[in-house]
Amino acid sequence: MIRLALGLLLLALAPAWAGFPEPGRPVQVILPYPPGGGSDISARALAPVLERELGTTVVIVNRPGANSQIGMAQTARSRPDGYTLAYGLWPSTITLYLDVSRNAGFTRESFAPLAMHVIDPGSIIVRADSPLRSLADLIAAARARPGALRVSDPGILSWEHLASIALQQQHGISVNQIHYQGSAPALVALLSGEIEVALVAGGTAMAQTRAGAARTLALFDTAESPFLPGVPTAASLGTPVVTGSARGFVAPAGLPSEVEAVLAGALERAITSPEHRQRMQELGLPIRFMGPAEFRDYWAAQEAALAPLVQRALAVGAGR
Numbered sequence: 001m002i003r004l005a006l007g008l009l010l011l012a013l014a015p016a017w018a019g020f021p022e023p024g025r026p027v028q029v030i031l032p033y034p035p036g037g038g039s040d041i042s043a044r045a046l047a048p049v050l051e052r053e054l055g056t057t058v059v060i061v062n063r064p065g066a067n068s069q070i071g072m073a074q075t076a077r078s079r080p081d082g083y084t085l086a087y088g089l090w091p092s093t094i095t096l097y098l099d100v101s102r103n104a105g106f107t108r109e110s111f112a113p114l115a116m117h118v119i120d121p122g123s124i125i126v127r128a129d130s131p132l133r134s135l136a137d138l139i140a141a142a143r144a145r146p147g148a149l150r151v152s153d154p155g156i157l158s159w160e161h162l163a164s165i166a167l168q169q170q171h172g173i174s175v176n177q178i179h180y181q182g183s184a185p186a187l188v189a190l191l192s193g194e195i196e197v198a199l200v201a202g203g204t205a206m207a208q209t210r211a212g213a214a215r216t217l218a219l220f221d222t223a224e225s226p227f228l229p230g231v232p233t234a235a236s237l238g239t240p241v242v243t244g245s246a247r248g249f250v251a252p253a254g255l256p257s258e259v260e261a262v263l264a265g266a267l268e269r270a271i272t273s274p275e276h277r278q279r280m281q282e283l284g285l286p287i288r289f290m291g292p293a294e295f296r297d298y299w300a301a302q303e304a305a306l307a308p309l310v311q312r313a314l315a316v317g318a319g320r
Helices: 002-013 038-054 066-077 092-098 135-144 159-171 183-191 202-210 257-271 274-283 292-315
Strands: 027-031 058-062 084-090 111-127 150-153 176-179 197-201 214-220 244-252 287-290
Touching: 027 038, 027 066, 038 058, 038 084, 038 111, 038 183, 038 202, 038 244, 038 257, 038 274, 066 084, 066 092, 066 244, 084 092, 084 111, 084 292, 092 292, 111 135, 111 159, 111 183, 111 202, 111 257, 111 292, 135 159, 135 214, 150 159, 150 183, 159 176, 159 197, 159 292, 183 197, 183 202, 197 202, 202 214, 244 257, 244 292, 257 287, 274 287, 287 292
Parallel strands: 027 058, 027 084, 150 176, 150 197
Antiparallel strands: 084 244, 111 197, 111 214, 111 244, 111 287
């Protein structure tokens, strides 16, 4: 009886993470963008493999709004038990809280980085029937009609918006920058003819170019992409901008180390599995895995680099 009572007491005192994840209890991944964009596609491509590694259901929940602020803030407020994660986007997550006027409700310290999944270089695309056939054409058109050329991004101070600011500053041009609520609506605006130019992730550019719907003018990367052969880098064309869409998994801060180890291990196995690598190759999405420590260092370095750029952009209005 004493041994049984002791066993029951120890069970009652067992930490909440014991046996994580509980059989049948799903892990929710908040995706702070609308369905159909690059983040949505890459997260859902991983979900089935991650389910097998965790041994439970992984539910992707779209929580779009305010350039991912709504979904990321919800994650930061969630209980740090491992059952609520976010699939965020960098540098947008950083620029949200660097713009103090937004009252983002979180900072870097609000999250526990788990795994970087993809770093997809940025690109500039136009419709396939556009008269703009090169980056030089785009610059010339913007110079000829200051403030008239319509360019989309998925939200203020997104990497797309910042890249457009850099492009305009470097070439002394101005465009009509239009902010959408996510990359999918921004792409629809281009394909429907609502705008003339879109800044999108490379995977999106590849898909639309292969489908014959768009033309990719340049990549914001250090080298040409095997997914878009023949497309030059912006740097090689006189615009030294390197940026893109970095996508990864985070949990609310305060996650027990044992739960973090389970999640990080499952994510690493899923992301680096041959099955997932093959799927990402088909999608034209470059895997760039980082574990918690490397992801944490990457985040801090990106924040330090972005802080002065964001402050300069805000000082001149940044599209407001």
